Amino acid sequence: MSNSKKVIVITGASQGLGAGMVKAFRDLDYKVVATSRSIKPSTDPDILTVAGDIGDPAVAQQVIREAIARFGRIDTLVNNAGIFIAKPFTAYTAEDYANVLSVNLNGFFYITQLAINEMEKQGKGHVVNITTSLTDHAVDGVPSVLASLTKGGLNAATKSLAIEYAKRGIRVNAVSPGIIKTPMHGEETHEALGNLHPVGHMGEIGDIAQAVVYLDSANFVTGEILHVDGGQSAGH
Numbered sequence: 001m002s003n004s005k006k007v008i009v010i011t012g013a014s015q016g017l018g019a020g021m022v023k024a025f026r027d028l029d030y031k032v033v034a035t036s037r038s039i040k041p042s043t044d045p046d047i048l049t050v051a052g053d054i055g056d057p058a059v060a061q062q063v064i065r066e067a068i069a070r071f072g073r074i075d076t077l078v079n080n081a082g083i084f085i086a087k088p089f090t091a092y093t094a095e096d097y098a099n100v101l102s103v104n105l106n107g108f109f110y111i112t113q114l115a116i117n118e119m120e121k122q123g124k125g126h127v128v129n130i131t132t133s134l135t136d137h138a139v140d141g142v143p144s145v146l147a148s149l150t151k152g153g154l155n156a157a158t159k160s161l162a163i164e165y166a167k168r169g170i171r172v173n174a175v176s177p178g179i180i181k182t183p184m185h186g187e188e189t190h191e192a193l194g195n196l197h198p199v200g201h202m203g204e205i206g207d208i209a210q211a212v213v214y215l216d217s218a219n220f221v222t223g224e225i226l227h228v229d230g231g232q233s234a235g236h
Helices: 016-027 057-071 094-122 145-168 187-194 205-217
Strands: 007-011 031-036 047-051 076-079 125-130 170-177 225-228
Touching: 007 016, 007 057, 007 094, 016 031, 016 205, 031 057, 047 057, 057 094, 076 094, 094 125, 094 145, 094 170, 125 145, 125 205, 145 170, 145 225, 170 205, 205 225
Parallel strands: 007 031, 007 076, 031 047, 076 125, 125 170, 170 225
Antiparallel strands: none
């Protein structure tokens, strides 16, 4: 199979932001490797789906192995998979803690190691981590310690990896969203959630997809945490 098209791996790809990114990059004629627990097979020959828990190192290995077998290369990895549990700090259970760390941190760590290993063979590549503006600007009434702990770690890892691999042709960036209209937010919550942003409304899935598309084409940008949050991180 021809390797002339770019190949992108997207985690958490079955709905919401991930599904939006799959569509955006297919519209740009990328070959897409889409993975999530619940993802279904695709009839598009340029979309490879792999179902599984990205926090499991065996699943990460399967995704990368099948991507290379099918498409021959990996140009971009988007670490989009994530879970958010809003509870008071003292109400978090050991299970909550384990689940958030598994998806948000393990789900980044294992697949990123494997993807960067393939990118090093090519002498180029790009990793994009999806984080959250809550790490920069906590919101009263939105308890988010586990999100800040894990996604804040990804922000720091973004800069560290960007410097480590800068001379090896591999860029690493992050997109830090505000609250986006996805299936996890019922329509009845949109007005209240929109008011948490200085611009007065929630973001759209396309806003995040466009940010990732921009970063993937921005060859002189690395170590950047791009806030797409309606001004949330700037203040209130």
